[in-house]
Amino acid sequence: MPVAVKGAVALRKALKQYTPDLAKQLPKEMAVALKPVVKTARGYLPSQGSILSNWQPRENSQGRFPTYAANLVKRGIGYKTSPSKPNKKGFRSLARLFNKTAAGAIYETAGRINPDSIFVKNMNNKYSSTMKGRDKMQGRALYRAYEENNGKARDGVLRAIEKAKNSFDKRTMVRS
């Protein structure tokens, strides 16, 4: 569950308008907190050589199930620090981690509903991967890395926002 922050989008706008250097500094500091999770998550992905033989890239005509291309999947895991558009519930994300490729998502979540399927069994036997996390945030790569991060990334992001806010307040304070 994400942490709900109030006023951060306005802060970003204000930073951009009045203190551009702080506006640049904030995403950098957020990135410092988020990068370790991305790095760890990429490390949990199987390499191309160790992928299941039937999951290797093939001609498109041969099937529609997404194939696993290690380099693409690894590149598909990343982070974003710019505020997103509001989702249908009205929330704007301030910092997010994602695993955007289909194959990466399959590797991440396969076995949540059918843990005894042959594909999942083969995958588990081959990579001895484990799923970590809770409920919808349970996975083998990104969710696992985030779970093992123990909230350090989240704390780092919040600390960065708070630091930026404090710096901004100090600079823009009107002294009589």
Place this chain on the structure above:
Amino acid sequence: MSNIIIDVAAEFTGQKAFAKAQRSTFNLEKSVKSLGKTFGVALSTALIVNFAKTSVKAFAEEDKAIRSLGRTLKNLGLAQSGTAERVNAFIDTLSKATGVLDDDLRPAMETLLRATGSITKSQNLLALALDISAGTGKDLSSVVAALQKAYLGNNTALTRLGVGLSKAELKALSFEEITAKLATLFAGQAAEAADSYAGQISKLAVAADNAKEIIGKGLVDAIGMLSSTDSSGIDKLTTAMEDLATYVADAVRGIGYLTAKLNNVPGIPAIFQWLADHKELLGLLGLLSTVGEKQRTAPKPFQTGMSVTGASDYYTKQAADAAKAASKAEAAAAAQRAKLAKAELAAKQKSDKLAKASAMFDIEKIQVAAALKGKISADEELRLKLQQAILNEDADLADSLQKKLEASQIATAKLAASIVGIKPAVDPFAAWLSTLEGIAATLTQILGMPLGSSVGGKKNVPLEPQDPIIVPVDPKKPETNNPDPTPVIVEPNPKEPPSTNNPFAGLGGSTGGFGFSLPKYLQENLPQAPVTVNVNVEGTVVTENEFVKVVSDAVITANTNGYNNNRPGAVPAGG
């Protein structure tokens, strides 16, 4: 499309529909403002006139209310010097504090005064009415009317206010109890309402109303001044005010018209623009304008409140971590305390054991314990137990035992005192001896001789009193060669009887205890006292030479018989 996303932090900005509604509202507000601006100038004249009228009206109404209140106080007999002023001051203060118009407070106060006839009670009830009004949302006049009725004994009106009192309560409770309960239920409602935004606005309204009244008073005073000289003063004033307002409006309209016309003149807008760019040239006006602009565009502190909410709230987490650390520290301290207590208990147990063990070697205690196991009287047992308790430092037991012992001693003393009073018992055998002596005398008379035992075939030989003990002694024999026992010299003690193995000694007679006596010839041959008894120790005494000779003979005999005289393992001499 995959949807593997972790939102680390997010902000609720509202749904799209909200934004749309907000935008529409904003546009509408903008339009209304614009419309207001458009109509503002046109309406300004009428507004000024209306304001003047309402101000005068407000002042007149207030004046009327004050007069009415003063009359009520007078009618109730409460109009001492300055009372009306104090009541009015109270109402003004209350009005400012609560944001309720004095136009409402004065009639309310008047109503309550008529009912209670007391200023203090009315003030208290008015304050309560304000609280109830703020709490229930009912208007003040309704609440005051209900309270007035309740004061006069009709509680039904209070049920309609919805103040949370049942009919049964209203029927059972007195007015004082009801007001006390209401005061508890609605305590601080008016103050809380006054602190709210609505309350602040009400306060502004009160201030505006007061201002209106003050202005109205000023106008009326002006009217008064005018009317003092001319009866048509008010009409003149009104006309003058309207003329002034019309004049101002015309002037504004004229500026607008002039500006519009000047804009059409070539070069004039450029002049205005140049003047706007060089405000400093406009003197004080320009300076003020520059300052104002700077103030308007100066960056302000970032006012948007930052807060973090949610299940995994950052600040909540920080607080939780702090609480966790505190509880952990507390648990550690508790564990340390428990450990110390345990160690202390163990040390105490150890010392108890040592004390117990050392008590085993405490001679005094051992003696007491041993004495207790023996056959002792109850009193002795009590004493020993007391001693044991003292040694064991058991104060309670020692105290109880001491009391028991004291009781026992008192009882013993009483017993001893009672024993002292008892007469000694008479010897029942005292008369026997004289009886026996009488019998013996009778027998002696019958026999013609004294009574005796047969010794050596003779009977009834008269006894010789005070015969010595006879021991065979041969004093002429040398001691060393005498195989007989060494004689022992026994000196007869005339005062004490000689020691003897005879168990019947002393029962009768002078020698053997049986009343026998030695024959005459023996008595003559026996040496007279002192008697010497020699006792010889059996054995042989030899000289050194004799002993050496005996040993040498024994060695020779052994050698002759072939016995080995050497120690086992020893080397024989000369061998």
